[in-house]
Amino acid sequence: MPRKSDSKGCPLCGSPSSAEHGPFCSRGCKDRDLLKWLGEGYRIPGPAAPPDPEQSSG
Template identity: 60%
Template sequence: MTTTRKCPICRKPRAAEHAPFCSPRCRDRDLAQWFGDGYAVPGPAATPEDMMGEMQRREGDAD
């Protein structure tokens, strides 16, 4: 038995060309949620100093 995955925004069946969404509208709604702080990654907020240290560490790893 195969189950069809649903769009995480409107719960309609997904469309391959817009996966994991069903349409450009749902894809754009999801992006707007990220831009508008509707979603958040758990954990403490990073300070600018933490972000600079991480960027410097990554630059050092690339050498």
């Protein structure tokens, strides 16, 4: 099934999206989004992890 083009434009800067870089407008926005994923910029906060029992025994 063909994918519909996004009428909103680039999710980062709002410029019209490019078919070559879709849904982004350019390689720069595409790379910026990837760097945000790799740098954990999109992480969702969750509950605190329980303390590690191996670290507390010493």
